Amino acid sequence: MKLKTKRTLIDVPNSDDTQALLTFINENKAHLAPWEPTRDKHYFTKENVQNLIKDYQVQFHNQTSYYLAAFxxxxxxxxAMCNFTNVIRGPFQACYLGYCVAxxxxGQGIMxxxxxxxxNYVFNELKLHRVMANYIPHNTKSARLLTRLGFEKEGLAKRYLKINGTWQDHVLTAKINPHFIDD
Structure with missing residues (x-):
């Protein structure tokens, strides 16, 4: 699976991308910490990154999650990274969206x-009906991005995820496939 945009090549990382992912994770440790779970020092090691990549490949082949790197x-x-996780088929046809930018x-429109x-890939190729994305209320950049992408607010979940060591409220949003036709 490869997607190309004007400035990026998007793909599931493979073993050849270990150094690039290791560099991304380490260079952005402080930048991403306020928006991610607390990471122990092992998370930032080459061994862990190799395991992450193996897991990304397995989940891609099992069609349960799509961890995409924007090279x-x-x-x-x-x-940047863009993840479509916890893919649920059957009557739900949905997944969760996560993302981060170096x-x-x-501020350059990369995300x-x-x-x-x-x-476009999950709606047109995977034929998912719904993508859900949640953000911490004070994360105004995520709020703007999701609004610009056509996500709609659906509610507020109290103490939804433990982020940076603290249970954080999250605004719940979703986007319905604009091309979805009931079968």
């Missing part, structure tokens, strides 16, 4: 470009 066009550097690429391409 530069030469596939040397990861600019600190040095913030919009990458998530938009990912949404």
């Amino acid at each position: 530069d066009l030469e596939r040397q550097e990861i600019l 600190e040095k690429y913030q 919009f470009e990458v998530v938009e391409a990912g949404l």
Whole structure:
């Protein structure tokens, strides 16, 4: 699976991408910490990144989650990550969206470009009906991104996820496949 945007090549990382993912995770440790679960020092090791990549590949082949890295066009550097996880089939046909952008690429529209391409893939190729994305209320950048992508607010979940060591409320949003036709 490979997607291409104007500035990125989007793909599930493989073993050849270990150094690029390790660099992305380590260079953005402080930048991403306020929005992620608390990570122990093992998370930032090459061994862990190799295991993450193996897991990403397994989940892709099992069609249960799609962990996508947005590389530069030469596939040397990861600019952002976009994840469609916990894919549920049957009558629900849905998944969760997660994303992050490298600190040095913030404010350049990279995240919009990458998530938009990912949404097109899950709606048009995977034929999912619904994508859900949740954000911490004070994360105004995520709020703006999701609104721009057409996500609608559906509610507020109190103490929803333990982020950076604290149970955080989250705004619940979703986007319905605009091309979905009932069968």
